[in-house]
Amino acid sequence: MSPSGLQADAYRTLSAWRSSDAGQRELRGQYLAHLDAHDNAMLRECRFGHVTASSLIVDVTRESVLLTLHPMVGRWLQTGGHCESDDTTLIGAAHREATEESGVDDLRIDAMPLRLDRHAVRCRPTTGDPTVLDHLDVQFLALAPAYAQETRTRESLDLRWWHWARLPDGIDASVRNLVAAARERCTS
Numbered sequence: 001m002s003p004s005g006l007q008a009d010a011y012r013t014l015s016a017w018r019s020s021d022a023g024q025r026e027l028r029g030q031y032l033a034h035l036d037a038h039d040n041a042m043l044r045e046c047r048f049g050h051v052t053a054s055s056l057i058v059d060v061t062r063e064s065v066l067l068t069l070h071p072m073v074g075r076w077l078q079t080g081g082h083c084e085s086d087d088t089t090l091i092g093a094a095h096r097e098a099t100e101e102s103g104v105d106d107l108r109i110d111a112m113p114l115r116l117d118r119h120a121v122r123c124r125p126t127t128g129d130p131t132v133l134d135h136l137d138v139q140f141l142a143l144a145p146a147y148a149q150e151t152r153t154r155e156s157l158d159l160r161w162w163h164w165a166r167l168p169d170g171i172d173a174s175v176r177n178l179v180a181a182a183r184e185r186c187t188s
Helices: 003-014 024-037 090-102 172-188
Strands: 048-057 063-067 078-080 117-121 131-143 158-163
Touching: 003 024, 003 131, 024 048, 024 117, 024 131, 048 090, 048 172, 063 090, 063 131, 063 172, 078 131, 078 172, 090 131, 117 172, 131 172
Parallel strands: 048 131
Antiparallel strands: 048 063, 048 078, 063 158, 117 131
């Protein structure tokens, strides 16, 4: 079986992406090796971990971010999740997830990822029991239109805009790092 078009797109996206951070460059190498090693690396069926796509949504003033209180994790996170078999691009998967989880239409997603984050998550494959697998998350920046109206869905316990400087208590380092990267890109 050969890799999907989605997987080829992810490989191209990650190959073109550059970071000045040594840790991010190391993760990029791990992601590319994972894509080389597994024909199904983009899908939750990959029992060796899988690539996921997420977006940090920033408001039109570039002062606030939209976070979702994740029902399974119980923490404030950016929007995102698993790639689906009908996704054709990594950025398309990030856009689909952001729209589904936020209810915000007409998001503009920056073509180059902001960050990469590899983390272990209790994950339910389409068949079988839940297990802990690595998510190799590719994190994008999404800009909301001026008329953005968020809508909480069943995929969230809460959905709220947070100012850069007043993030919720208990937010984890990966989200703080993502917010910092978004703030830097938005203000440079």
